[in-house]
Amino acid sequence: MKNRQIAGVILLTITVSACQNNQTPKDPKPEAAYLEKTPETEQITAGSDYLIENKTSHSFSDPAKKDAFFIGIKGKNLLDGKVVFTITSAEGKQLLKEEFDADYLLGYDFTGDIKSQKDTDAFIKKRMQSFFSEDKFSTPAIENDVVFEDQSYYIDKETWEGIKSDKQAIGFYYLLGSEDGRHIAFSKKKGKVVMYYNCC
Template sequence: MVALPLACSAPADRAAAPPGPASADTTDSPALEPMDTTAASVADAQSDTLKAVRVRHLFSSPSSPDLFQLVLRGDSLLSSEATFSITAADGTVIFRESLSSADLEAAMVYEMKTPGATRQEREAYLRRRMDEFFAERNFRKPAVRPNDTFQPNTTDRATWDDLRRRPDAIGFEYKVGKEDGRRIAWSPLKKQVVRYASFGG
């Protein structure tokens, strides 16, 4: 899946900061307002929210944690759409991406011990995948480590070099599908969230 455009407005005076304790909230039936989007969505905005995971973690500000959310909407767990978003403390949505339930489920193939999986097993994996999406191990500090190499297909050199010079910059990594690993961070240079590296595949 291709990431949707990032929010145009950027919170003022944001800088990367060391991660603090993350507070998680995982619910199966939360009352959430439909998120605005700039692209057609597979899920009806009025359909039920099937599952939502929320974590607050320092990311774009040195003192105020951002709200990381993964919200799954649709008719059933295995045929739904998830919205991954990051909202700054001032309410600005600084990142938004749509993922299908298949994107979240695909990596199950690496854990399967038999050729197929039951619907119940697939749903259980999808729920677990969502619960672990914002695990502390997926946040990186610094965002760019000393042995990391520049990947020109993800961002420009100036942005990457700027992140590399910031030991307190925080990166977040997640996987889409089976092997599409993505690393994102708040770029003080661009005043927006950027994808600065890939992994896996």
């Protein structure tokens, strides 16, 4: 995203366990689930099923507060595992929960040997560690010079314009696979997280 202005202070924590086995990545197009439910943030303990995890606190749905961002992989090994990505508000409301296969973390910039566990594990760990890096956040979410593109299958123009007009709206970007780049923000109009741009 161009001309980004950084928002919030990011704290990263990462825990890693040993992994094994291989799998060839598939064409990435998992469905995201943008929720309005209100469960408590998932608690991660020493006895957790997660092989690796990363979490941070960052302003998102409310510029004055910090939401909890979490991503973790559970399963028998990193490449064959399942990724869980959640965002939970300061009040404990779950704003987003998305699950996808861990091999979606292998993108166009993976240059290692797909048959090498060492190479795939190292790349996935790197992606996990940088998933919430500060450059993935932007304020405002949508710059003044950006024009609405008809993407009615994930956002309508009124909702998009509402996010663009809010100069305190905070955007977050993440990439799945090589071409599924997702830009999300909290829509005050809808009271939930929405994807406002999706591209390669």
